[in-house]
Amino acid sequence: SYFTFSKVLSLLWLSCIVVTQALTQPWSALQAPKELAIRLIRDPVSLSIASTDFGHIIHDNPSAIFAPSSISDISNLIQFSNSLPIPFTIAPRGQAHSVHGQAMTNDGVVVNMTELSRFRNGDGIVIVADEKKPYADVGGEQIWIDVLHASVEHGLTPLSWTDYLFLSVGGTLSNAGISGQAFRFGPQISNVYELDVVTGKGDLVTCSAEKNSELFNAVLGGLGQFGIITRARIALGPAPTRVKWLRLLYNDFSAFSGDQEHLISFNETNSADYVEGLLLLNQPPLDLSFYPESDQPRIASLVTQNAIVYVLELVKYYDNTSQDHVDEDVKVLTQGLNFVQTFMFEKDVTYEEFLNRVHSEEVALRAQGLWDVPHPWLNLFVPASRIFDFDDRVFKGIILKQNISAGLVLVYPTNRTKWDDKMSAVTPNEDVFYVVSILHATGFDKLEEFQAQNQQILQFCADAGIGIKQYLPQNKTRMQWMEQFGPKWKIFQERKAQFDPNNILSPGQGIFN
Ligand code: FAD
Numbered sequence: 001s002y003f004t005f006s007k008v009l010s011l012l013w014l015s016c017i018v019v020t021q022a023l024t025q026p027w028s029a030l031q032a033p034k035e036l037a038i039r040l041i042r043d044p045v046s047l048s049i050a051s052t053d054f055g056h057i058i059h060d061n062p063s064a065i066f067a068p069s070s071i072s073d074i075s076n077l078i079q080f081s082n083s084l085p086i087p088f089t090i091a092p093r094g095q096a097h098s099v100h101g102q103a104m105t106n107d108g109v110v111v112n113m114t115e116l117s118r119f120r121n122g123d124g125i126v127i128v129a130d131e132k133k134p135y136a137d138v139g140g141e142q143i144w145i146d147v148l149h150a151s152v153e154h155g156l157t158p159l160s161w162t163d164y165l166f167l168s169v170g171g172t173l174s175n176a177g178i179s180g181q182a183f184r185f186g187p188q189i190s191n192v193y194e195l196d197v198v199t200g201k202g203d204l205v206t207c208s209a210e211k212n213s214e215l216f217n218a219v220l221g222g223l224g225q226f227g228i229i230t231r232a233r234i235a236l237g238p239a240p241t242r243v244k245w246l247r248l249l250y251n252d253f254s255a256f257s258g259d260q261e262h263l264i265s266f267n268e269t270n271s272a273d274y275v276e277g278l279l280l281l282n283q284p285p286l287d288l289s290f291y292p293e294s295d296q297p298r299i300a301s302l303v304t305q306n307a308i309v310y311v312l313e314l315v316k317y318y319d320n321t322s323q324d325h326v327d328e329d330v331k332v333l334t335q336g337l338n339f340v341q342t343f344m345f346e347k348d349v350t351y352e353e354f355l356n357r358v359h360s361e362e363v364a365l366r367a368q369g370l371w372d373v374p375h376p377w378l379n380l381f382v383p384a385s386r387i388f389d390f391d392d393r394v395f396k397g398i399i400l401k402q403n404i405s406a407g408l409v410l411v412y413p414t415n416r417t418k419w420d421d422k423m424s425a426v427t428p429n430e431d432v433f434y435v436v437s438i439l440h441a442t443g444f445d446k447l448e449e450f451q452a453q454n455q456q457i458l459q460f461c462a463d464a465g466i467g468i469k470q471y472l473p474q475n476k477t478r479m480q481w482m483e484q485f486g487p488k489w490k491i492f493q494e495r496k497a498q499f500d501p502n503n504i505l506s507p508g509q510g511i512f513n
Pocket residue numbers: 054091092093094095096097098099102103104113140141161162163164167168169170171172174175176177178179223224225227228229230358472506508509
């Protein structure tokens with residue numbers, strides 16, 4: 001009848017208005033209850049800081065920055081978002097050292113994790129020097145350099161690191177946290193006993209491999225998708241005091257990678273403590289600052305002759321008890337290695353100086369105005385079985401031939417057996433895989449050129465079926481994410497539905513938003 005027809009029409013009209021209002025009136029800070037609203041910051045300077053990251057490639061406009069004064073504040077913010085017809089997104093921001101907007105959000109709220117330090121009142125890092133199982137209880141917002149300082153005061157240290165220590169604990173545990181120690185101890189995510197997490201539903205949950213293990217495994221390497229890490233219990237071991245830090249130069253990739261793989265296969269007692277590698281390319285800038293000045297000319301000419309020189313980086317820790325035999329240990333480790341004769345260089349520095357080595361580069365780059373520039377980085381895990389193809393077609397091919405100044409290129413193998421496949425982090429499906437980090441820094445004028453080169457590298461890997469996985473991935477499409485996670489995609493999706501059903505958290509990763 002006409003009456004029913006007009007009722008249906010008006011109902012339709014009404015629902016159109018409601019939907020349109022919801023879509024055209026995004027959540028506003030004014031809607032938040034007072035206790036949350038007072039923690040939302042919207043001044044232009046803060047908004048502009050939160051709209052970019054270390055990459056300076058992506059720009060997003062958050063509607064507010066949240067300055068939590070407690071863990072409950074974070075939980076209340078998430079619960080408030082979930083209560084709305086259209087929840088707003090929430091991006092925890094550690095140090096924003098991501099390069100592709102991973103800690104950002106458009107229109108949503110950025111949680112400034114560093115604000116939690118104030119509420120901790122100096123208790124953000126608690127060292128428990130238990131004889132059998134020492135650990136550090138650390139706020140998710142804390143940075144690794146502070147964890148280092150606090151633990152060495154007790155003669156202890158975390159076992160697995162990143163190369164750079166001004167990164168937040170929550171940020172690196174959301175990725176994996178890798179460096180030259182990972183071949184022995186696994187990534188940082190393999191060295192966590194327990195976590196406190198505020199899930200995407202706003203629940204504060206303590207989890208570990210035994211308790212609430214599904215959440216624990218989801219969050220570690222979970223790209224911020226399942227919850228906000230507010231505390232991590234990190235495994236510690238005895239801290240050395242000094243290190244022998246060696247660089248060995250190779251003009252042959254096969255000798256270089258063969259020696260690297262040999263070194264990471266040692267059993268624990270007589271193993272190296274750190275193994276990495278990097279390229280010296282016949283392209284500016286050629287950074288030889290590690291080497292004695294008197295040797296720099298002959299190193300430069302080795303690079304000119306070979307176009308590409310591979311540098312194996314090897315470290316042996318020591319302390320008072322082992323200083324008498326550390327030179328002998330180093331000799332045993334380097335015996336039979338196939339570097340170019342007479343191209344072995346050694347430094348002897350404190351443990352903390354070594355771990356904090358990238359910071360001195362940061363200081364120098366900042367002084368030259370070269371730190372806050374675009375960073376079109378590409379980080380890949382390459383299966384060991386295909387590393388020769390990669391060397392041939394990417395290092396000697398794309399990078400060397402295009403000659404657009406590669407910046408720093410790291411290349412080193414690591415052992416997959418030290419990763420836990422139950423966790424969200426993904427690796428290639430081989431026992432040994434290489435970490436390849438192509439760390440460009442550039443002006444805005446060259447950004448597109450570098451991004452095009454990265455695309456070309458990814459395209460080559462896809463065409464040649466190399467079976468890479470991206471680390472700190474920058475995928476755009478659902479298809480790319482499905483490929484990245486491979487067989488783990490299904491469980492990743494299921495965990496998302498379980499812990500963050502409204503797709504609120506870390507939208508900048510671009511996985512579910
Ligand atoms: P952010 O960039 O702030 O966040 C990263 C992601 O985690 C975002 O999605 C964010 O929403 C989420 N997140 C942040 N905090 C939390 C939390 N508490 N709980 C849940 N999710 C959270 N990585 C390595 O593995 N090895 C290296 O050697 C290494 N070297 C680096 C050197 C430099 C100079 C730089 C800039 C980066 C380096 N990285 C390295 C990469 C670094 O580990 C990642 O970028 C990491 O995310 C940085 O931590 P962050 O605190 O800046 O995280």
